[in-house]
Amino acid sequence: MHPFDVETLPVGRWRNGGGATREVVARPAGAEGFGWRASIADIAAAGPFSAFPGVDRVLTLLAGDGVRLTSPGAFDRLLHRTGEPFAFSGDLALDAALPGGPCRVLNIMVRRGGWAARVERPTGPVAPPAGHAGLLYVLRGRWRAGAGGAVLTPGQGVWWDGVAGAGAGDAPGAGSLVPLSPDAVALWADVAPVG
Structure with a gap:
């Protein structure tokens, strides 16, 4: 991430x-x-x-x-x-x-024809599907990016690349994106390959 x-x-x-x-x-x-x-x-x-x-x-x-x-x-x-x-x-x-x-x-x-995107407004944990790319942007509260990852606050976020063959640092497999405060709200853009 x-x-x-x-x-x-x-x-x-x-x-x-x-x-x-x-x-x-x-x-x-x-x-x-x-x-x-x-x-x-x-x-x-x-x-x-x-x-x-x-x-x-x-x-x-x-x-x-x-x-x-x-x-x-x-x-x-x-x-x-x-x-x-x-x-x-x-x-x-x-x-x-x-x-x-x-x-x-x-x-x-x-x-x-290559990718399809949807944007959601989660308040709970986000688990990016394998092979998908995407982004999480914090609107309110605090979030953690993956197990032991960075703590994110409003105006911050993470992106990941789901392209096959991407390096280990590009894959979201390190874990879910997890809210750390009761007021946590984010935007999650899930970018899925087509076909």
């Missing part, structure tokens, strides 16, 4: 000036195109979202009063509850509005 802290991730500013992205992981590493990718975005201004043809996305509000995503003829959705995931096709052209000001979101993207 690979730990991360949002505040220490490199920040990439958007070309349109409407926000910034902190990439957590993109796999396979160094490839021309990702199979799956996890990032955290700070959305500072209303505007269009970049299209990602052939990619499925799950966006989840982490902080702020929400973001309204609109794709003409497809959906008009206000994400206003922290930790509630919303899945949509990256092929769609969409615009984002910020009814309550800037916000932060978790963005999971998977290459269609």
